[in-house]
Amino acid sequence: MQRITFFQGESVIHRIDPRARVVVAAVYAVLVAMAVRLDVLGVALGVAAATVAAARLPWRDVLGRLIPLNVFMLLLLVTLPLTSGGEPLFSVGPVGVSRQGLRLAATIAIKGNAIVLALVALLATVEVTALGHALSHLRVPDKLTWLLLFSVRYIDVIHREYRRMAAAMKVRGFRPRANLHTYRTYGHLVGMLLVRSFDRADRVLAAMKCRGFQGRFYVLDHFHFSRRDAAFTLTAGVVLLLMAVAEWTPWA
Amino acid sequence: MGVDQPQITLADVSFSFAPDRPVLRRCCLELRPGQRVGVTGANGSGKSTLLHLIVGLLMPDEGTIEAFGKPRNREADFREVRRRAGLLFQDSEDQLFCPTVAEDVAFGPLNLGRTRGQVHEVVARSLDTLGLAGYEDRVTYQLSGGEKRLVALATVLAMEPDVLLLDEPTAGLDEAVQQRLADLLVGLPQAMLIASHDRAFLQQIATRTEHLRDGHL
Numbered sequence: 500m501q502r503i504t505f506f507q508g509e510s511v512i513h514r515i516d517p518r519a520r521v522v523v524a525a526v527y528a529v530l531v532a533m534a535v536r537l538d539v540l541g542v543a544l545g546v547a548a549a550t551v552a553a554a555r556l557p558w559r560d561v562l563g564r565l566i567p568l569n570v571f572m573l574l575l576l577v578t579l580p581l582t583s584g585g586e587p588l589f590s591v592g593p594v595g596v597s598r599q600g601l602r603l604a605a606t607i608a609i610k611g612n613a614i615v616l617a618l619v620a621l622l623a624t625v626e627v628t629a630l631g632h633a634l635s636h637l638r639v640p641d642k643l644t645w646l647l648l649f650s651v652r653y654i655d656v657i658h659r660e661y662r663r664m665a666a667a668m669k670v671r672g673f674r675p676r677a678n679l680h681t682y683r684t685y686g687h688l689v690g691m692l693l694v695r696s697f698d699r700a701d702r703v704l705a706a707m708k709c710r711g712f713q714g715r716f717y718v719l720d721h722f723h724f725s726r727r728d729a730a731f732t733l734t735a736g737v738v739l740l741l742m743a744v745a746e747w748t749p750w751a
Numbered sequence: 752m753g754v755d756q757p758q759i760t761l762a763d764v765s766f767s768f769a770p771d772r773p774v775l776r777r778c779c780l781e782l783r784p785g786q787r788v789g790v791t792g793a794n795g796s797g798k799s800t801l802l803h804l805i806v807g808l809l810m811p812d813e814g815t816i817e818a819f820g821k822p823r824n825r826e827a828d829f830r831e832v833r834r835r836a837g838l839l840f841q842d843s844e845d846q847l848f849c850p851t852v853a854e855d856v857a858f859g860p861l862n863l864g865r866t867r868g869q870v871h872e873v874v875a876r877s878l879d880t881l882g883l884a885g886y887e888d889r890v891t892y893q894l895s896g897g898e899k900r901l902v903a904l905a906t907v908l909a910m911e912p913d914v915l916l917l918d919e920p921t922a923g924l925d926e927a928v929q930q931r932l933a934d935l936l937v938g939l940p941q942a943m944l945i946a947s948h949d950r951a952f953l954q955q956i957a958t959r960t961e962h963l964r965d966g967h968l
């Protein structure tokens with residue numbers, strides 16, 4: 500399994516109460532998704548990059564996270580200017596590249612990158628357990644929180660189970676080929692994985708019942724909202740407010 | 752409940768997963784305070800099934816189960832049994848479902864409505880008893896098999912049960928840890944039922960051994 504390690508760093512951002520980070524990230528994402536002004540979006544991107552810098556994350560890994568997004572963006576960047584009509588800026592052969600299309604493509608690209616950068620800086624730096632607890636403190640429905648926590652706990656177990664079965668197949672001379680035997684074997688493998696996970700879910704529930712589980716999770720450690728967290732929330736609030744004002748007041 | 756009244760009584764309990772293959776046939780068993788009863792039997796003879804029946808994870812087809820002085824028939828009856836009889840599962844992977852060791856051990860006591868102070872104390876105590884001090888913040892799925900076994904036992908002890916039901920407690924433990932576990936179990940006041948293939952271990956700790964064969968004890 501790919502290990503996610505951004506949360507292991509040491510920085511001002513890492514020390515901020517996860518609840519504050521979740522709320523700020525959510526508001527930021529909504530705001531940026533709704534904004535259309537290029538200057539505001541540019542500032543938003545800058546703010547996100549500054550937050551990544553403050554979190555002292557390795558830039559190479561952060562940029563690595565942006566690659567899949569931008570491959571997809573490239574598709575939009577190529578097609579949108581050609582297809583959205585409007586006043587042509589210049590033309591390549593028979594197709595006109597429109598100013599509106601170019602603008603739209605740029606807006607989308609900036610939004611996407613800004614949001615991903617902000618999420619990496621604010622949320623990827625939270626340890627998953629803490630994230631689950633933060634969500635449950637923020638009154639996110641319990642079921643969603645458990646889904647997250649149990650996925651984290653058992654994805655590795657299921658992956659190990661898969662590797663064990665694959666190894667067992669290999670030591671008995673199985674080599675994947677393009678034939679029916681191979682397809683049938685893969686069918687069995689996936690089927691077993693599903694059945695086993697299902698059974699395991701039953702047994703885990705049994706174990707939880709044995710320890711008095713009655714449909715409620717209690718959190719062992721509580722977060723402490725410190726003065727530093729308040730300062731962070733306030734600063735972020737002001738920045739977000741300024742961005743909103745710049746975006747939506749007619750005279751700006 | 753008198754001092755010598757059995758804490759757990761199985762009377763003529765029968766159980767099968769499939770009608771044509773009975774696992775247990777009219778089993779009778781008594782567990783009295785202070786007893787440490789070993790249960791042996793071949794693979795698939797029904798040892799785990801027996802333990803699961805006692806805490807109501809499975810329901811008997813016939814016969815009655817009495818625990819802590821009351822007959823237990825329905826799911827609601829068994830809630831109290833599960834609180835007072837701590838079951839160590841054969842596969843610890845099933846038993847440890849919280850991300851960190853401390854959270855997992857705390858899960859039971861929190862469900863029992865203990866205060867945070869009490870919970871932290873009982874977590875520290877259970878881990879300490881098993882030589883796991885310092886494991887609090889370890890991630891459960893990254894532990895070794897033997898470590899998982901011990902943490903699972905800690906989660907059971909943290910419930911402060913009156914009776915222990917241990918399914919293969921020594922599986923995956925090295926000899927030194929097995930010895931420590933044996934000493935620990937002998938020192939505990941609780942009555943216990945121990946399903947195990949490990950004869951030497953049972954000889955060391957059990958006050959009596961029952962053999963399960965063809966569905967009979």
Ligand SMILES: Nc1ncnc2c1ncn2[C@@H]1O[C@H](COP(=O)(O)OP(=O)(O)OP(=O)(O)O)[C@@H](O)[C@H]1O
Pocket residue numbers: 768769774792793794795796797798799800801841
């Ligand atoms: N969920 C299930 N569905 C159907 N059959 C089952 C199920 N669980 C167990 N069995 C069967 O019931 C019988 C008793 O199983 P059990 O797990 O109690 O054996 P055991 O004595 O604990 O064996 P081991 O020493 O291998 O742990 C076995 O034949 C097994 O195949």
Ligand SMILES: [Mg+2]
Pocket residue numbers: 798799800841918
């Ligand atoms: Mg068993």
